Amino acid sequence: MNLNSKIPEGPIAEKWTKHKFNMKLVNPANKRKYDIIVVGSGLAGASASASFAELGYNVKCFCFQDSPRRAHSIAAQGGINAAKNYQNDGDSIYRLFYDTVKGGDYRSREANVHRLAEVSVNIIDQCVAQGVPFAREYGGLLDNRSFGGAQVSRTFYARGQTGQQLLLGAYSALSRQIANGKVKMYARTEMLDLVLVEGKARGIVTRNLVTGKIESHSAHAVVLATGGYGNVFFLSTNAMGSNCTAAWRAHKKGALFGNPCFTQIHPTCIPVSGDHQSKLTLMSESLRNDGRVWVPKVAKPKLTAKEATKIPEEERDYYLERKYPSFGNLVPRDVASRNAKMVCDEGRGVGNTGLAVFLDFADAIKRDGKDVIEAKYGNLFDMYKQITGDNPYEMPMMIYPAVHYTMGGLWVDYNLMTNIPGLYAIGEANFSDHGANRLGASALMQGLADGYFVIPYTIGDYLATMPYTKVDTDHEAFREVESKLKAKLDKLMSIKGKQTVDDFHKALGKIMWEYCGMSRNEEGLKLAKGKIQALKKEFWEDVKVLGSQDELNMSLEKANRVADFIELGELMIDDALHRSESCGGHFREESQTGEGEAKRKDDEFSFVSAWEYKGENQAEELHKEELVFENVKLTQRSYK
Amino acid sequence: MNLTLKVWRQKNSADKGKFETYEVSDISPDMSFLEMFDVLNEQLVNESRDPIHFDHDCREGICGMCSMYINGKPHGPKDAITTCQLHMRSFKDGDTIVVEPWRAKAFPVLKDLVVDRSSFDRIIQAGGYISVNTGGVPDANEIPIRKDIANEAMDAAQCIGCGACVAACKNASAMLFVSAKVSQLALLPQGQVERKSRVENMIAQMDGEGFGACTNTGACEAVCPKEISISNIARMNREYFSAKVSSQKV
Numbered sequence: 062m063n064l065n066s067k068i069p070e071g072p073i074a075e076k077w078t079k080h081k082f083n084m085k086l087v088n089p090a091n092k093r094k095y096d097i098i099v100v101g102s103g104l105a106g107a108s109a110s111a112s113f114a115e116l117g118y119n120v121k122c123f124c125f126q127d128s129p130r131r132a133h134s135i136a137a138q139g140g141i142n143a144a145k146n147y148q149n150d151g152d153s154i155y156r157l158f159y160d161t162v163k164g165g166d167y168r169s170r171e172a173n174v175h176r177l178a179e180v181s182v183n184i185i186d187q188c189v190a191q192g193v194p195f196a197r198e199y200g201g202l203l204d205n206r207s208f209g210g211a212q213v214s215r216t217f218y219a220r221g222q223t224g225q226q227l228l229l230g231a232y233s234a235l236s237r238q239i240a241n242g243k244v245k246m247y248a249r250t251e252m253l254d255l256v257l258v259e260g261k262a263r264g265i266v267t268r269n270l271v272t273g274k275i276e277s278h279s280a281h282a283v284v285l286a287t288g289g290y291g292n293v294f295f296l297s298t299n300a301m302g303s304n305c306t307a308a309w310r311a312h313k314k315g316a317l318f319g320n321p322c323f324t325q326i327h328p329t330c331i332p333v334s335g336d337h338q339s340k341l342t343l344m345s346e347s348l349r350n351d352g353r354v355w356v357p358k359v360a361k362p363k364l365t366a367k368e369a370t371k372i373p374e375e376e377r378d379y380y381l382e383r384k385y386p387s388f389g390n391l392v393p394r395d396v397a398s399r400n401a402k403m404v405c406d407e408g409r410g411v412g413n414t415g416l417a418v419f420l421d422f423a424d425a426i427k428r429d430g431k432d433v434i435e436a437k438y439g440n441l442f443d444m445y446k447q448i449t450g451d452n453p454y455e456m457p458m459m460i461y462p463a464v465h466y467t468m469g470g471l472w473v474d475y476n477l478m479t480n481i482p483g484l485y486a487i488g489e490a491n492f493s494d495h496g497a498n499r500l501g502a503s504a505l506m507q508g509l510a511d512g513y514f515v516i517p518y519t520i521g522d523y524l525a526t527m528p529y530t531k532v533d534t535d536h537e538a539f540r541e542v543e544s545k546l547k548a549k550l551d552k553l554m555s556i557k558g559k560q561t562v563d564d565f566h567k568a569l570g571k572i573m574w575e576y577c578g579m580s581r582n583e584e585g586l587k588l589a590k591g592k593i594q595a596l597k598k599e600f601w602e603d604v605k606v607l608g609s610q611d612e613l614n615m616s617l618e619k620a621n622r623v624a625d626f627i628e629l630g631e632l633m634i635d636d637a638l639h640r641s642e643s644c645g646g647h648f649r650e651e652s653q654t655g656e657g658e659a660k661r662k663d664d665e666f667s668f669v670s671a672w673e674y675k676g677e678n679q680a681e682e683l684h685k686e687e688l689v690f691e692n693v694k695l696t697q698r699s700y701k
Numbered sequence: 702m703n704l705t706l707k708v709w710r711q712k713n714s715a716d717k718g719k720f721e722t723y724e725v726s727d728i729s730p731d732m733s734f735l736e737m738f739d740v741l742n743e744q745l746v747n748e749s750r751d752p753i754h755f756d757h758d759c760r761e762g763i764c765g766m767c768s769m770y771i772n773g774k775p776h777g778p779k780d781a782i783t784t785c786q787l788h789m790r791s792f793k794d795g796d797t798i799v800v801e802p803w804r805a806k807a808f809p810v811l812k813d814l815v816v817d818r819s820s821f822d823r824i825i826q827a828g829g830y831i832s833v834n835t836g837g838v839p840d841a842n843e844i845p846i847r848k849d850i851a852n853e854a855m856d857a858a859q860c861i862g863c864g865a866c867v868a869a870c871k872n873a874s875a876m877l878f879v880s881a882k883v884s885q886l887a888l889l890p891q892g893q894v895e896r897k898s899r900v901e902n903m904i905a906q907m908d909g910e911g912f913g914a915c916t917n918t919g920a921c922e923a924v925c926p927k928e929i930s931i932s933n934i935a936r937m938n939r940e941y942f943s944a945k946v947s948s949q950k951v
């Protein structure tokens with residue numbers, strides 16, 4: 062297979078400008094002759110749908126929630142990066158580009174990342190014009206904060222609800238186009254397969270989640286903006302419905318999957334409280350600006366937060382400050398997470414489960430006063446109290462890492478097109494910009510960059526080569542996909558086994574977290590592969606789905622998603638097994654420095670892993686896209 | 702703890718629906734209300750009974766999807782939180798808890814506790830936006846906004862569109878929801894150009910969807926998980942009258 066990333070020639074800072082000029086255009090009067098399907102209404106999908114419609118294309122947009130406004134993007138708290146340099150602190154497009162490539166541990170494409178940094182500035186302008194109420198300073202100009210250990214203040218925010226406000230902005234633009242008749246919105250509708258005609262993506266097959274009706278939709282191009290797959294781990298900070306089905310089914314139709322094992326584990330989440338746990342709640346990273354992370358020097362089993370206040374200073378180990386004097390509590394996410402795991406593995410974890418560390422604000426409150434801390438983090442402190450019953454003004458918080466984001470996703474070229482002509486992937490659904498580790502406040506930036514400022518250009522280059530002719534949904538390609546899908550749903554309903562869908566999802570999550578979570582090794586991964594294969598077999602023999610297909614049936618919806626998670630889980634294991642280096646969020650125990658830090662093997666692994674599906678129960682084939690670094694010099698990251 | 706649950710069951714929008722009673726035991730006070738429902742649903746599936754359908758997604762109080770009417774109050778007994786943020790420590794061992802869907806003409810029940818809130822989307826489509834296309838907008842700092850005004854706009858913008866305000870209102874009025882969006886955009890300089898047509902169009906759509914009139918009982922504000930202030934309704938009324946006075950359409 063020829064894996065062509067289509068990176069334009071020329072100096073990095075000119076590639077995108079030149080490329081925009083070189084791409085073919087669709088005449089304004091002809092745009093209405095093209096139909097585009099957008100699956101997803103999060104930041105990426107809503108912004109792309111609205112922008113396509115404004116240009117004149119006919120858009121059909123899909124989401125599984127009851128309204129496009131509820132996509133998982135709504136939950137993002139911290140903020141969005143942009144190289145505006147409003148603070149005059151030395152930020153620039155080049156610095157944002159550099160930080161992102163370095164932060165991704167040199168496993169992303171330079172050209173994509175530079176473009177991301179370039180368009181970041183337009184995003185903020187766009188959102189403000191839409192009425193997004195970003196935080197402001199007394200002079201009326203926009204406020205910024207430093208986020209996730211960045212050395213400059215480039216993060217724009219709207220209280221602790223940045224994702225919500227950005228999504229509502231994109232949703233308002235989308236709503237305007239729905240009213241104009243240029244977007245037809247299908248809520249509570251799930252894409253269950255992709256349809257190819259003569260090798261090109263020409264449509265999708267969906268299930269109406271209320272009536273159960275299976276329907277075909279045809280278009281000239283299909284854009285997947287379906288988010289990440291963190292829920293493969295069962296417990297994650299993702300919304301309950303976030304899933305990999307659209308991407309996975311496209312993968313099974315030939316789209317390559319890039320770097321599936323690259324997962325981000327966020328260091329500051331509320332720890333698991335028991336078996337009933339259904340999801341994990343993130344405590345914003347901004348807390349690490351003032352909170353100090355510690356555990357007791359000597360193990361104290363089941364230490365509570367209240368008891369912790371009585372532990373004298375000399376018996377505490379502020380391990381991040383001790384090991385990384387220059388970054389301290391602000392080390393990147395992967396480093397903070399791994400260290401929390403390490404101290405808990407040593408038996409020094411706290412709380413009932415021993416799987417937690419303290420995040421302590423006592424010093425900050427003493428230094429700045431309770432008022433100042435409340436003004437900064439009041440809503441987060443309230444949220445913490447709401448969930449745990451503990452008051453963080455009086456005792457330390459307990460936190461533990463949790464799965465948060467997936468850097469991996471469908472492989473795309475510079476135009477954000479997968480290897481299937483006419484099939485695009487944007488937002489968290491693609492693999493493209495974050496390498497092996499994503500920096501804080503960069504996912505919102507990427508979703509909106511892709512949707513507002515990249516794909517509206519690049520899709521034209523493709524459509525300009527396409528005839529206007531539409532494919533009828535009566536075409537045999539649609540009929541065939543529909544009937545296979547129906548057979549699959551029939552099969553799921555007919556098993557009538559003994560275990561619930563959640564039983565399987567939890568079992569999968571345990572395997573993935575144990576063997577393919579914060580730290581991975583060859584032996585464990587091999588063991589996990591066997592376990593997942595067995596789980597898959599068991600699922601298709603013993604899953605229990607009640608009700609019928611032609612009604613609102615949430616067990617059936619979940620069964621479909623879990624079936625795909627199991628298969629993706631196996632591919633993640635293969636990928637983690639193959640990549641025997643450590644990089645970013647992927648820590649292979651066999652590849653570490655003397656001090657226990659991640660060690661990359663640039664000679665062997667400077668490439669994107671792009672996996673090709675080969676058929677049911679067949680090993681997938683690995684393709685490599687070599688990464689070429691012309692601008693950023695590769696170094697081992699050091700936060701000492 | 703052990704609890705008795707009386708839950709509204711309705712097969713689909715055509716079905717009449719009725720309450721059914723369930724017992725759950727060994728519920729931990731650390732569970733969220735929805736996790737307690739997960740436990741009940743697992744129990745039902747194991748007994749081969751149809752699980753209770755309810756809407757939920759983020760489970761952290763921001764997507765606006767969860768929507769249970771618990772013991773006569775949208776989102777349950779505690780103020781300023783959504784159903785998914787409610788924890789079982791707010792209840793006592795032996796309690797009986799009654800759970801119903803949102804009830805309003807403009808929110809038809811789809812199944813059990815799941816309702817159709819697409820009327821809210823259509824109200825936004827009628828004018829809840831600023832008409833700017835992607836690109837071609839001024840630099841963000843060319844539109845300075847006073848901090849207090851930006852804050853007030855943000856207070857209104859926090860609405861999560863859950864519909865608790867409608868469910869709490871005896872008239873099933875959507876005024877709090879609509880006024881939050883109208884206020885946000887009327888406060889901001891970017892929203893001025895369409896200020897008049899926006900409020901008129903959104904109110905016309907709201908009326909057309911079958912939401913009731915506002916009689917100022919304040920029930921909406923009291924149950925709003927985001928504490929959206931009823932002063933937004935007063936602002937919207939002023940906006941509406943001034944639009945009407947100057948409008949050609951009167």
Ligand SMILES: Cc1cc2nc3c(=O)[nH]c(=O)nc-3n(C[C@H](O)[C@H](O)[C@H](O)COP(=O)(O)OP(=O)(O)OC[C@H]3O[C@@H](n4cnc5c(N)ncnc54)[C@H](O)[C@@H]3O)c2cc1C
Nearest residue numbers: 101102103104105125134139140252288488489502504505
């Ligand atoms: C708690 C939390 C906090 C975060 N905070 C930040 C932050 O501060 N800054 C930051 O930059 N990033 C943050 N992130 C990450 C960021 O929010 C996400 O990566 C980003 O919003 C993803 O956007 P998206 O548009 O790609 O996908 P999503 O918002 O996940 O949207 C996916 C869409 O696809 C639809 N969909 C999926 N599958 C199907 C299907 N089969 N059929 C039909 N529709 C489908 C869904 O309905 C939805 O509309 C955070 C993430 C979490 C979990």
Ligand code: FES
Nearest residue numbers: 758760765767785
């Ligand atoms: S599930 Fe999102 S607000 Fe409750």
